[in-house]
Amino acid sequence: MTRPDWIGLLSRSAPDALTALWPAVGDLPAPDWLRRPETGSVMVRGRTGGTGAAFNLGEVTVTRCALRHEGVEGHAFVQGRDAAHATRAAWIDALMQTDRAEALARDVLAPLAEAERARRETRARKAEATRVDFETMVRGED
Amino acid sequence: MYVAAKGGEEAIAAAHRWLAEERRGQGALIDVEQIASQLALTVARVMSEGSLYDPELAALAVRQARGDLIEAVFLIRAYRTTLPRLGASRPIDTGAMACDRRVSATFKDVPGGQVLGPTFDYTHRLIDFAEAAGADPAALAAAAPGRRPRVSDHLGREGLLRDEPRDDTTPPDLTRTPLELPADRALRLQALARADEGFLLALAYSTQRGYGRTHAFVGELRIGTVEVEIDLPELGFAVAFAEITVTECETVNQFTGSKSEPPQFTRGYGLTLGACERKAISMSLVDRALQWRELGEDCVGAPAQDEEFVLAHADNVQATGFLEHIKLPHYVDFQAELELIRRLRREVGQTRETAE
Numbered sequence A: 001m002t003r004p005d006w007i008g009l010l011s012r013s014a015p016d017a018l019t020a021l022w023p024a025v026g027d028l029p030a031p032d033w034l035r036r037p038e039t040g041s042v043m044v045r046g047r048t049g050g051t052g053a054a055f056n057l058g059e060v061t062v063t064r065c066a067l068r069h070e071g072v073e074g075h076a077f078v079q080g081r082d083a084a085h086a087t088r089a090a091w092i093d094a095l096m097q098t099d100r101a102e103a104l105a106r107d108v109l110a111p112l113a114e115a116e117r118a119r120r121e122t123r124a125r126k127a128e129a130t131r132v133d134f135e136t137m138v139r140g141e142d
Numbered sequence B: 001m002y003v004a005a006k007g008g009e010e011a012i013a014a015a016h017r018w019l020a021e022e023r024r025g026q027g028a029l030i031d032v033e034q035i036a037s038q039l040a041l042t043v044a045r046v047m048s049e050g051s052l053y054d055p056e057l058a059a060l061a062v063r064q065a066r067g068d069l070i071e072a073v074f075l076i077r078a079y080r081t082t083l084p085r086l087g088a089s090r091p092i093d094t095g096a097m098a099c100d101r102r103v104s105a106t107f108k109d110v111p112g113g114q115v116l117g118p119t120f121d122y123t124h125r126l127i128d129f130a131e132a133a134g135a136d137p138a139a140l141a142a143a144a145p146g147r148r149p150r151v152s153d154h155l156g157r158e159g160l161l162r163d164e165p166r167d168d169t170t171p172p173d174l175t176r177t178p179l180e181l182p183a184d185r186a187l188r189l190q191a192l193a194r195a196d197e198g199f200l201l202a203l204a205y206s207t208q209r210g211y212g213r214t215h216a217f218v219g220e221l222r223i224g225t226v227e228v229e230i231d232l233p234e235l236g237f238a239v240a241f242a243e244i245t246v247t248e249c250e251t252v253n254q255f256t257g258s259k260s261e262p263p264q265f266t267r268g269y270g271l272t273l274g275a276c277e278r279k280a281i282s283m284s285l286v287d288r289a290l291q292w293r294e295l296g297e298d299c300v301g302a303p304a305q306d307e308e309f310v311l312a313h314a315d316n317v318q319a320t321g322f323l324e325h326i327k328l329p330h331y332v333d334f335q336a337e338l339e340l341i342r343r344l345r346r347e348v349g350q351t352r353e354t355a356e
Helices: A002-013 A015-020 A083-095 A101-128 B007-025 B031-036 B041-052 B055-064 B069-080 B151-156 B185-193 B195-209 B277-290 B307-313 B316-327 B331-355
Strands: A032-047 A054-069 A072-077 B085-088 B098-103 B216-232 B237-253 B265-272
Touching: A002 A072, A002 A083, A002 A101, A015 A083, A015 A101, A015 B055, A032 A083, A032 B216, A032 B237, A054 B085, A054 B185, A054 B237, A072 A083, A072 B007, A072 B216, A072 B237, A072 B307, A083 A101, A083 B277, B031 B041, B031 B055, B041 B098, B041 B195, B041 B265, B055 B069, B069 B316, B085 B216, B151 B216, B151 B237, B151 B331, B185 B265, B185 B277, B185 B307, B195 B277, B195 B316, B216 B277, B237 B277, B237 B316, B277 B307
Parallel strands: A032 B085
Antiparallel strands: A032 A054, A054 A072, B098 B216, B216 B237, B237 B265
8 A cells, every 4th residue: 555545545534443443553652743633624626527627616624734753754634623533644654654564554554444445335236236227118109 | 784782692692592492402412423324415415505525514513503404504604714725626536436326317228327326216205104113224236336437428429419628727716706707617616516405496497497498408417425636745646535425417408509519419517515416406407507608509588597696696605694684683774764754754744735
């Protein structure tokens, strides 16, 4: 998993899911902040007709923060307003750049990725079960 | 004009205490999560018209507003103004949407199939008094499908559908600069995306009934989730930081051509935050009606063709702010009017006396 992938995965994950995996991370010092958690918004854009000119659809809440740990920076940019979630996400990003990467990829990122995959697949399979074939009835007089 | 009125602090405090009591109502307190999941379409509407995607916050607003959706939208808009803008996303790729629902009224055998999703369509629309008893888990198909290609790609290949050329110009943003007319299509779509559903529904319906008819078919309607990506300059790469539900509707409209355009199908486009099917369809019809100028069509003076009328009245927070301000104290204004009427009546009386 590349760094953009794990930052995105942490952003999209449910705060409760990351909290539940936190024992695998263990004790950490107080964060050395580069940027304290801040909630704001991002303007989401769409395209006319799905493919054309960009337009502003509406905003989504996000919380970002950044911290320093053992010479590396941990960044988070998470959906929603949960500062604790953003802080945890930034910690994982920092620790993924240390020698703990392998263990955290296995104990934290892999379960989050699997939860997202399973959630999406269940939804896709429910949708597929509602797929219909409309049959055209014979039209006209003869 | 209205003037500041003094006094009434105790009465106001008592009114707010009573409001809190009435809001609390009877029975168990409704959990915000329950509102977000069990009244998901209410929450979607508040997010769409509040123009801020955050289901938990919208659910909280619905509860605080006692279910008054425009009040809830107002709360969301007010909250939004306190948030710093941290950036703008890349345009979402609705072609890559994980569809919960995807139907086409124009192509029976659309590639990727017609997917009904959790729809009210084909239900009997009878109140189900046993609904609370619980539901069976939904059926699962054996395998998940792949990407569902867009219907318009299919028609576009034959050149029968007006092209929507890709354009990455930074779009105008009416939350940053006041709406100016004439508006380009990007600005119109932003205004429509945050517009009141009822207003758009009525306008769209008026075009169907003949006030600026556009001969619309639903080429494709899809509801599902998309990832939202943003370029983060401090990191030097893009991150898919959010997953949101959106509804997209594209109409295919009959068009016999004009001086500037050949005969072809034209398109109306609707896109909303959250699952807002009726609004997305309405938006696409109104978007199409407003394109008369670009397409070289005649303006027949229908309300849905009138950009100023549509865009200036579509925002329910603006509308309700102006509408409801007339219930606030206007004592001085009214005193002046009262004096005027009394004086006019006196003058009329004197004139009559003189005439007699």
